[in-house]
Amino acid sequence: MVRGMNLCSWIGLIVLLSIFGCTKTPVNTEQFEPINDAAELAPAAEPALKAPPSPKAPVKPVGKDLSTVRRAITEKELRKLQEKDPDLEYYRCIEILCRLNKKDKEYIRQDMKRKRPLTVPKKFSSYKGWSPLPANIADAGKFPRLILVVKNIPFLGWYQNGKLVDSTYVCIGKMNTWTKRGLYTVKAKDLNHMSTYPNAYGFPAFMPNALHIYDRVWIHTGDVTGPNCSHGCINVPIAPAEKLYNWTNVGTAVLITESLKDLGRDFKTARLEKPNPQKAPPVKEKGKQDKGQAAANETQKQVPRNSNKAATGGI
Numbered sequence: 126m127v128r129g130m131n132l133c134s135w136i137g138l139i140v141l142l143s144i145f146g147c148t149k150t151p152v153n154t155e156q157f158e159p160i161n162d163a164a165e166l167a168p169a170a171e172p173a174l175k176a177p178p179s180p181k182a183p184v185k186p187v188g189k190d191l192s193t194v195r196r197a198i199t200e201k202e203l204r205k206l207q208e209k210d211p212d213l214e215y216y217r218c219i220e221i222l223c224r225l226n227k228k229d230k231e232y233i234r235q236d237m238k239r240k241r242p243l244t245v246p247k248k249f250s251s252y253k254g255w256s257p258l259p260a261n262i263a264d265a266g267k268f269p270r271l272i273l274v275v276k277n278i279p280f281l282g283w284y285q286n287g288k289l290v291d292s293t294y295v296c297i298g299k300m301n302t303w304t305k306r307g308l309y310t311v312k313a314k315d316l317n318h319m320s321t322y323p324n325a326y327g328f329p330a331f332m333p334n335a336l337h338i339y340d341r342v343w344i345h346t347g348d349v350t351g352p353n354c355s356h357g358c359i360n361v362p363i364a365p366a367e368k369l370y371n372w373t374n375v376g377t378a379v380l381i382t383e384s385l386k387d388l389g390r391d392f393k394t395a396r397l398e399k400p401n402p403q404k405a406p407p408v409k410e411k412g413k414q415d416k417g418q419a420a421a422n423e424t425q426k427q428v429p430r431n432s433n434k435a436a437t438g439g440i
Contacts, residue, residue, distance in 0.1 A: 189251035193225065197240040206249055213249050221252045227279065227294045227352040229362060256292040258282040259385070264392035272311075272336075272344070272369070272379040274359055276304060279352050281344070281359065283369055290372065293365035296347065296354040303357035304342065306387075308395035309379045313337040314370065318345060322356055332358070334370035338379050344369070 206213040222233045225244045236243055246252050257280055258273065265271045266287030273282045274295070282292035298304040318335035335345035338359075346367070347360025354360065361369060382391045 190248045191251055191255070192247045193244050194247060195242050196245055197242055198222075198237060198245050199240075200234075200237060210250055212253060217253070218249055221246065221249060221255070223362075224255070224294050225252075227296065227349065229349045232350055256280070256282065256289070257385075258289060258292050260289050262287050262289075262388065264389065265380075268378040270372070270374065270377045272373065272377060274304075274344075274379070274381045275383075275385055276301070276306070276381065277384045281361065281365075281369075283372060291365065291368060293362060293369075294349065294352075295362075296349040296352060296360040298355055298357040299353045301353075303355070304359065304381060305339070306381050306383055306391070307339070308391065308397050309338050309381070310397065311336045311338065311373055311375055311377045311379060314373065314375060316370070318343065320358075334361075334366045336370065336373055336377075336379075338381075344379075 200215070203215050203218040206218055207215065216230075219230050219233055222228075222243060222245070223230055225246065226233060226236075228236075233243070257278055258275065262271075262273075262284060264287075265273070265284045268284070269286060271284040273284060274297070275281075276297055279295050279297045280292055281295045283290050313336075315335045315337070316333065318332040320330035320332050321341070322330055324330035332343060332345040332347065335343045337343050342357045342359070344359040344361060344366075346363050347355065347358065349360050349362055378397060380388075380391060380395065382388055
């Protein structure tokens with residue numbers, strides 16, 4: 126059959142094959158992506174370099190939360206604190222309130238019972254071992270022993286070679302000028318001093334553990350009803366007053382400053398008095414008392430034993 130085909134037949138066959146092709150279905154050329162010769166010739170782009178991570182800022186340790194609020198607080202609240210923290214037993218919490226409010230325990234408990242507002246820490250655990258006084262004072266290092274009284278707090282601390290030994294809340298003069306700023310020395314010690322001023326019951330005030338500072342001003346065991354409750358003396362609660370008395374020597378430096386901000390200035394400008402030890406009061410014969418001491422003892426019989434007023438007073 127192929128041999129019998131003439132030239133015209135061959136030409137027609139070739140034309141048909143060129144038009145319809147050999148496949149049954151037409152090819153869709155749009156499915157192929159166009160070839161980009163320029164893209165083939167361009168060098169491959171290098172991957173972008175990532176910037177090294179910036180070093181993290183050092184995390185600051187979280188400080189103690191010393192924030193406070195003015196509100197009434199109950200004994201029940203204080204006793205519940207020990208359930209969460211065994212160290213926060215009831216009387217330790219009372220002591221924290223004493224240090225914040227500058228009042229003795231009996232007055233704190235009275236205020237709680239009567240629902241009077243007190244300065245209360247938001248977090249009692251932050252106040253374990255708390256003191257507003259600095260633990261170290263460089264300028265105090267020149268004094269082997271130094272008693273520091275800060276009036277605007279008011280707080281008293283005693284330092285040995287510039288390091289805080291202990292501290293306590295205190296009461297100073299009702300008027301700011303009654304307790305004078307200055308650098309003094311302990312002139313005398315008197316374990317059982319009697320004041321020339323009467324106590325709350327009209328008797329000569331008994332001032333145990335007394336340290337004479339200047340004029341008629343002493344540091345001594347006294348009733349602390351608030352930050353400003355004396356005639357000029359520095360009243361100290363019973364337990365710390367005993368510690369302070371035993372630690373202090375005649376000639377120990379005493380700095381009374383208006384505030385902690387004034388410390389640097391006071392150390393530079395205040396002049397230390399030359400120690401002039403006074404003779405200690407004569408020792409009384411056993412069994413004998415002077416009229417003042419007898420009156421003070423009589424007062425103690427009339428006043429409840431749990432009151433500081435029974436034993437102390439002062440100017």
